[in-house]
Every structure is written in structure tokens, then in C-alpha cells.
Amino acid sequence: MINCYTLDKTKDNYNILKINKDDKKLYLGSKYKENEEVNKIIENQGIITENTNYIVFGIGTGNLVRELIKRKDKNSKIIIVEVDEKLLEFIIENKAVEDLINRSDIIITSKVNDMLDNAGKVINEMNVEFFRMIETTNYAKLYSKQLTEYFSAIKEFIVKVCIERNTIKMFSLEWYNTLLENMKFYAYGKSILEYKDKYKDRPAIIVSAGPSLNKNIDLLKSNTNNLIITGGRPLKALCEKNIKPDFLTIVDSSEASFDIVKDWIENIKCPLVMNETTSSQATKIHKGEKIVATRNKFIKRVFDNKIDTIDYGGSVAHSMTYFAMEMGCNPIIFIGQDLAFTNNKGHADGIEQFENNLDGYGRAEDIYIDDIYGEKVRTSLVLNNFRLQLETLIKLRENITFINATEGGANINGTIVMKLEEVLEKYCLNDFNKVTLKESISENRTGKIVKELENILSSMKECKKIAKEAIKIFKEYKNTYYLNKNEKLNSLNNKLNKLDLKLKKSYADTEILNDLVFDAMYTINNNKKYLINLTDSKSEIVKKKFDKNEDIYVVTVELMEMIIPKMEEEIKKILMI
Structure with missing residues (x-):
């Protein structure tokens, strides 16, 4: 049966889409209380923060998305996924969502791969836990079969991002120490x-x-x-x-x-x-x-x-x-x-270091x-x-x-x-020579390795120095703000901006710290006491921003103080080879 689409008006004067599909006739929304329905859907998403991004399934006439735009952070993105391409054509041709099409914070797509590509640009390890997936009212009733593929794909994507995030958070310090201890083997x-x-x-x-x-x-x-x-x-x-x-x-x-x-x-x-x-x-x-x-x-x-x-x-x-x-x-x-888990086992028999049944491996x-x-x-x-x-x-x-x-x-x-x-x-019928390259002489790369590590060490020390200076200026900036001394704020703000640029450059020169820096910044960016909620007052927002920025500088100093000694120690060891 060919799908039939009709534009209609709700009792509370919203445009609404009526669909006749497979002998089902449904509105994508509420014919009688569209405003109430849209608000209920958004409120069910919980607290909206500056880190929240959205995937909305079902474009409808855009009522849900328009309300979401009013409430979301200005930098948040909304990916609209419409699995019915003919419906999307109908809506666009009838100019029902013309106000949404060219917005920089809105992405409209219909293919699974396009959805995943765009999700990869918006959702990452830093913000994945704030991702929200929303359906337009009655959409799943009409497109349940198609949505199975989309839901499965986005679930796999989110799982992958979460695994990468969790791995970095769990092993970042261990990886740093291990890398330095393994440098001697890269020498030869x-x-x-x-x-x-x-x-x-x-x-x-x-x-x-x-x-x-x-x-x-x-x-x-x-x-x-x-x-x-x-x-x-x-x-x-x-x-x-x-x-x-x-x-x-x-x-x-x-x-x-x-x-x-x-x-x-x-x-x-x-x-x-x-x-x-x-x-x-x-x-x-x-x-x-x-x-x-x-x-x-x-x-x-x-x-x-x-x-x-x-x-x-x-x-x-x-x-x-x-x-x-x-x-x-x-x-x-x-x-x-x-x-x-073949035969409800996690690995081959005879490997005693691990549990080998679903009690040890299985998860809900x-x-x-x-x-x-x-x-x-x-x-x-x-x-x-x-x-x-x-x-x-x-x-x-x-x-x-x-x-x-x-x-x-x-x-x-x-x-x-x-x-x-x-x-x-x-x-596997024919024999062949199995040779390694052990006999060939390896280049001695010790000097190159030490030079690179010393450059990184220098940048680490520079990060610490800049962050310490920024802490002092930022405290002065806060006091000045609360005392309403606006004439001095611009000067202090310029100093902080210059220090931030220097800090960013020094961080860029310490590339082996990327995972450690991610771990530290993730902890700060996702700390509830710093998260800006759309219901926060101006004074609450200011305080959260101040506390967060100051914590970034403090954590930078603490991180460098923790890892610099290890770098100095391993450089000495490499020089002794």
C-alpha cells in the first residue's frame, strides 16, 4: 500500500501530519493537545545541560524540534532522522519545516550510514553520557520495522564510544607509565x-x-x-x-x-x-x-x-x-x-587466571x-x-x-x-623458511628518543608554570568581578586569554599526555557541580564557570606535578643503556 500523507491542524492550532500506512491512520503528534504532548516528551528527557545533544526520530511537522530548540543550549546539536524518504520529501515540498532546514544546529538525514556519520561529528567520548534519543509521538507505531535497524546501529555506535571512553579513563596513567618504561625497547x-x-x-x-x-x-x-x-x-x-x-x-x-x-x-x-x-x-x-x-x-x-x-x-x-x-x-x-560465550564459557579451559562461566562473565x-x-x-x-x-x-x-x-x-x-x-x-601443505630479522643490525635510536622526551618534558614544565600563573590571575579576576570593578576586568581577561593560548600550545607539544588530559578534562566537564543546566540563574551560571575554569588550572598543575618525576626518571634510565 502506498503511504498517504496529509497536513492538518491540531485543536491547539499546531500543524500536524496525518499518515495512512499499512491500513493504519495515525497523527505524528497529538491531534488535541500537541503543545502538552511535546512538552511532556522533552520533560521526560530529564535535565537539559550544555553538553546535551539529540537524535530525534520522525520529523513530523517539526513541532517537537522547535520546542527543543527553545530549551537546548545554543551549542547543542539536533540530528533529525526520518526513515521514510517520501515523507521527508512531502514535508519539505509543503514547506512545513522550512524554518529548520538551514539552521546550523539542525541536521536532517534519512539513511543509517548518514545518521552514524553525523552522530560521529556530534557525539564523542567527552559528551556521550548526555546524548538523548527522542521519538515523535506515534512514530514507532508506524515505522517499528525500519526503526529496528536504526536503533541497533546507534546502539552499536554508542557502545563503541563508551568503551573507548571507559578504556581511556581506566588506563590513561598506566599507559603513560608503560610507554616511558618501554622506550628502551624502541631504541633498538x-x-x-x-x-x-x-x-x-x-x-x-x-x-x-x-x-x-x-x-x-x-x-x-x-x-x-x-x-x-x-x-x-x-x-x-x-x-x-x-x-x-x-x-x-x-x-x-x-x-x-x-x-x-x-x-x-x-x-x-x-x-x-x-x-x-x-x-x-x-x-x-x-x-x-x-x-x-x-x-x-x-x-x-x-x-x-x-x-x-x-x-x-x-x-x-x-x-x-x-x-x-x-x-x-x-x-x-x-x-x-x-x-x-560458547557453551556458557568465557574462554578455553585450562586458563586458571579467569572465571570460566557466566557467573564471572555474564551481564544483564x-x-x-x-x-x-x-x-x-x-x-x-x-x-x-x-x-x-x-x-x-x-x-x-x-x-x-x-x-x-x-x-x-x-x-x-x-x-x-x-x-x-x-x-x-x-x-598448509608446503613448507617454507621462517626467518626473523634479528641478525640485521638495528639503528641505535637512543639519542633521538631522549631528545624527543626532553622536549616533551620542557613543555610539561611550561604547562605547570602557565597554569600556576593563571591561577593567581584568575583569583584576582573573580574578586574584581564580584567587586564590580569593570574597568579592570578587560585587562585581566586579556591576560587570561593569552595564558590560555600559551597553555593550549604547550599541551599540544605534550602529545603523549593526550589520554591523561582527556581523563582530567572529562572529570571536570562532566562534574555535576560545574554542569550548566538550562534552568540555572545567571549568578549560578557565573559561579559554575568560575569554579570550573579555576579547577582546570589547578588540575593542570596537579597533573604535571604527578607525571614530571616519572619522565625525568625514565630519561635517566634510557641514557644509561
Whole structure:
């Protein structure tokens, strides 16, 4: 049935849209009390703050959006998603939303991908918790099937942003300390780019510790015509079965990531693929070659940009996969890559450091997705996000065959599902030389590293100095404001603006502090005592702004005082190498 759209008037004199769809006739709004209905929807969103952004599903005649514009902060954005393109054409042609179309704070879209692209420009780690999703009245009753895809997509996007935010907040200080402690290995380590295409068209097996690993790990004993790339968690199982990996990859800085390898890594002879966040305890006791990667600009300068990152997703599996891709491996074979709670387990048996049942892993927000057999399997939001990121990574290399030989777990789009035994018989028949680059002499980059770190240290000290000066001037500015000495305010304001510009420049020169700075600024920007609500009085707004700005300077000083000693200590250690 062709949808029929009609413009009408409500009893309280609002324009309203009537839709005849699939034998359903409904108004997008309230025919009798539109003003009351719109206000109720907005009030149900809770407190509106300066950080709040919105996605509104269903454009209607724009009544909901117009009221939202009146109440929102001037910098907040509204993304209007209209899933019915013909409805959108009708509304625009009839000039029902002409006042909304060219506003800088309004984005109107209809496609899922366009919605996600625009959401990415508006919603980020700093403001994600203030994001609000609103529906026009009766919209879900008419478009429930279409909305399922949109809701699923935006949920995946929000989950990804939240995971990234939570990860930074949890590990920012640990990453900083780990990076500095790992610098000595960047002085002599092999750049990941030195391995580019070294194993062109050779099969690589990516070993993860999912619940299904026990099904086929023993098959790796008898067939060595492949590269085995493992993460830290499966290392114990491999070593106990006398299976020698060709590359060990660790990208996690946590104590737990070291605990699972500490009894085995010292005797592992294969290279360690690492980045700046790899456990520094693991890098210290690993005796073999180090293959280094980075996303840090200052380390890239040390390597004259002849180095790459392996941070292509949230887990070590993504890093291992990207490394195999860079080496030219084909096919790339996954085992133990369940990305789900297969048989209600979180990982392969025999890894005692972790709970292995849903009591230890399961969460109320877990979801069910398709497994490799077309059935449903339980997974977490984090694991599902890993799956989606792995699928995105796979799409980067259409010339490579990716095989899911896990024999259980989630279906991974872009992979061929096969049993490992069949894979080995088909793709792993020919022997080949497995050589590392250990024999070649590495460049000594110690001098370059120290120079870069000393420059960063200088900028850190400058940040501290500027922030201390700003605290003094800002206190004077506050006193002057409350004493109504307006003639002096402009002079003090100009001084603060100049200091802010200097501070911003010095922060830019301390790029390795980005995560720490984010953590500090997030805490301030999202502190309820500083959040400006649209109901705040002028005096309340002024006080919140004053307190927030002063806290930014204070936190800057405290942050620098905490991290400068570590930088000075590690520079001395590097010079002693």
C-alpha cells in the first residue's frame, strides 16, 4: 500500500501530519493537545545541560524540534532522522519545516550510514553520557520495522564510544607509565614495517583463547607449514602442548596481561610484537627480538615515520590480524576466536587466571547474535564490538582469504567457516623458511628518543608554570568581578586569554599526555557541580564557570606535578643503556 500523507491542524492550532500506512491512520503528534504532548516528551528527557545533544526520530511537522530548540543550549546539536524518504520529501515540498532546514544546529538525514556519520561529528567520548534519543509521538507505531535497524546501529555506535571512553579513563596513567618504561625497547627494536610482505601468501593462524580453542589446538602440533601468531592468553596452552608460536603479540599494559604469560614468556624465543602499551613487565623478561609499532607521533618522528600502528580495534586479536595482513599472509585463519560465550564459557579451559562461566562473565545487558551454525549465541556488548571491529578490519583487504576455523562462537562476516583440519589439508601443505630479522643490525635510536622526551618534558614544565600563573590571575579576576570593578576586568581577561593560548600550545607539544588530559578534562566537564543546566540563574551560571575554569588550572598543575618525576626518571634510565 502506498503511504498517504496529509497536513492538518491540531485543536491547539499546531500543524500536524496525518499518515495512512499499512491500513493504519495515525497523527505524528497529538491531534488535541500537541503543545502538552511535546512538552511532556522533552520533560521526560530529564535535565537539559550544555553538553546535551539529540537524535530525534520522525520529523513530523517539526513541532517537537522547535520546542527543543527553545530549551537546548545554543551549542547543542539536533540530528533529525526520518526513515521514510517520501515523507521527508512531502514535508519539505509543503514547506512545513522550512524554518529548520538551514539552521546550523539542525541536521536532517534519512539513511543509517548518514545518521552514524553525523552522530560521529556530534557525539564523542567527552559528551556521550548526555546524548538523548527522542521519538515523535506515534512514530514507532508506524515505522517499528525500519526503526529496528536504526536503533541497533546507534546502539552499536554508542557502545563503541563508551568503551573507548571507559578504556581511556581506566588506563590513561598506566599507559603513560608503560610507554616511558618501554622506550628502551624502541631504541633498538625492529619496526613493524621491516616485516612488510615478508611472508607473502603464506598461511597465518591467529590463536585466541576463546572457549572453542580446545577443540582444535592439538592440530597445530603436526602441521608447521604456517605461521602461528598468538596472544598472551593462549601462550600457556601452546607451551604445555609443545607448540611453538612464531610471533607473540601483547598490547595490554595491565597486571593481568603479565600474569598470564609470566611463567612462560622468559623461555619463548619467538619475537614479541609490541606497542607502547604492552606490559613493561612482559617486555623486560622477554629475551627475544622486539617488533615495535606505535600510534604516537613523537615515536614516529624517532623512526622517521618508518613505523606503523597495530591499534586497529580493541583487542589483541585485531592487532595480530593487522600484523598478519602487513606481512602479506594469505589466508589468515582464526582459531579460538569465539567472540561469544560458547557453551556458557568465557574462554578455553585450562586458563586458571579467569572465571570460566557466566557467573564471572555474564551481564544483564548481554545480547544474542548469530553463531557459525545460524543459531543464536550469547555475547557481551564488548565482545560484539570486537566482532564488528574485526569485520571492519577484514574489509580492508579484499584480496586476502579470511577463514574462521574456530569451530564455534559468533559468525564473523567476511570469513569462510571451515574446520581447522580441512584448512590445514587445503592451505598448509608446503613448507617454507621462517626467518626473523634479528641478525640485521638495528639503528641505535637512543639519542633521538631522549631528545624527543626532553622536549616533551620542557613543555610539561611550561604547562605547570602557565597554569600556576593563571591561577593567581584568575583569583584576582573573580574578586574584581564580584567587586564590580569593570574597568579592570578587560585587562585581566586579556591576560587570561593569552595564558590560555600559551597553555593550549604547550599541551599540544605534550602529545603523549593526550589520554591523561582527556581523563582530567572529562572529570571536570562532566562534574555535576560545574554542569550548566538550562534552568540555572545567571549568578549560578557565573559561579559554575568560575569554579570550573579555576579547577582546570589547578588540575593542570596537579597533573604535571604527578607525571614530571616519572619522565625525568625514565630519561635517566634510557641514557644509561
